Amino acid sequence: MKAKHQRLILAAVALCGVAGAGVLGASALRDEAAYFRTPAEVKAGKTMVGEPMRLGGMVAAGSIRRQSDGLTIDFVATDGKASIPVQFKGIVPDLFAENSGMVADGRMRADGIFVADRILAKHDERYMPPQMGEMPKNMKLAPGE
Amino acid sequence: MHAYANPTRFLAIAKPLTPWLLGVGLLLVIGGAWAGLMMVPGEAKQGETARILYVHVPSAWLGMGGWTSLALAGLVQLVWRHPLAGIAARAIAVPGMLFCALCLATGSIWGRPTWGTWWEWDGRMTSMLVLLFLYAGFVALTSGDEGQRQGGSLSRGAAIYALVGAINIPIINRSVVWWNSLHQGPSITLGGSSIDGALLWPLGLTVLGFSLLFGAIVLMRMRRIIADNRVAARLRRLADDEGN
Numbered sequence: 412m413k414a415k416h417q418r419l420i421l422a423a424v425a426l427c428g429v430a431g432a433g434v435l436g437a438s439a440l441r442d443e444a445a446y447f448r449t450p451a452e453v454k455a456g457k458t459m460v461g462e463p464m465r466l467g468g469m470v471a472a473g474s475i476r477r478q479s480d481g482l483t484i485d486f487v488a489t490d491g492k493a494s495i496p497v498q499f500k501g502i503v504p505d506l507f508a509e510n511s512g513m514v515a516d517g518r519m520r521a522d523g524i525f526v527a528d529r530i531l532a533k534h535d536e537r538y539m540p541p542q543m544g545e546m547p548k549n550m551k552l553a554p555g556e
Numbered sequence: 557m558h559a560y561a562n563p564t565r566f567l568a569i570a571k572p573l574t575p576w577l578l579g580v581g582l583l584l585v586i587g588g589a590w591a592g593l594m595m596v597p598g599e600a601k602q603g604e605t606a607r608i609l610y611v612h613v614p615s616a617w618l619g620m621g622g623w624t625s626l627a628l629a630g631l632v633q634l635v636w637r638h639p640l641a642g643i644a645a646r647a648i649a650v651p652g653m654l655f656c657a658l659c660l661a662t663g664s665i666w667g668r669p670t671w672g673t674w675w676e677w678d679g680r681m682t683s684m685l686v687l688l689f690l691y692a693g694f695v696a697l698t699s700g701d702e703g704q705r706q707g708g709s710l711s712r713g714a715a716i717y718a719l720v721g722a723i724n725i726p727i728i729n730r731s732v733v734w735w736n737s738l739h740q741g742p743s744i745t746l747g748g749s750s751i752d753g754a755l756l757w758p759l760g761l762t763v764l765g766f767s768l769l770f771g772a773i774v775l776m777r778m779r780r781i782i783a784d785n786r787v788a789a790r791l792r793r794l795a796d797d798e799g800n
Binding site: 415418422425426429430431432439441442445446447449467503504505506507508511513514529530531532533534536537538539540541542543545 | 596598599600601602606607609621631634635636658669670671672673676677678679685706716717722726730734735736737740742743748751752754755756
């Protein structure tokens, strides 16, 4: 009986130690493990001009402008606190849209515009059935189709 | 709990339970997959792509749940020395690894059309890949070791490895909250679900169904390890008799 209790206490102490180390490690990683920087972080001077980085945020409503070459788009990335204009030449994912999240690989230019080499779309945690009437054109709402 | 730690008593329950878990699990998975593919509408923004949810979420749940039970078995083995705990941990490792791999594969297939990439090193994906490697390490550590010849119990090193690896489970769970990531935040929390009810119910069927299947596979593998042990013990006795 006694040996069993000793082992239990030892295991509990060791587990607390490991969990503590994990929490310390994770909190130390807090900033480094971030997948992207937000516009507010960029504005606060956490990144350097010309340094490769990822910028993540919402595409501001009404901000997408397509240039006359048909490939280059300009839009504004925002996190509610700060906004940064972004320029991208290429094909964006289907889910890339205004009022929706995106992550861009690229670098800040000296004039304050973020030039992206690649754009990923970010989905939020909400999953909704399509509403009648505002359904995307090429999607079917057919139960048992 | 001590009562079920006896392999004979365990077998008396596991044997009749296995076909039930297998049958009901299969029915639920087939029903949930049918409902998810055929009956519910496509998601408003993602369209048909989001239907992979009904496999991706149960895989993630079982990959993480598998390691959680594996770590608990490691703890029971270390502290109480139950003969079944090591057998359970050995039985869980391979199916847990399989579901972890399924989660990564379905996530990758889902990521390409929605995010625009097969793979990114964000917190969620990286920590889930670490879990796959942890499983691989555990399988390597416990296959063909001394414990296999001693009734299936884990070596102390393997049990400690299982416990230490468990630290990755809360990290996977919180990765999308602690760090900004490409993967979206949690949809289903204690507070409710941000997956609309019209899309959610087949997920309940597949999560429960895959969990029952997982249980059936683990029970079958445990029975096989126990049977192997008995064969080995009998062969040893026979060899001893001949030697005398």
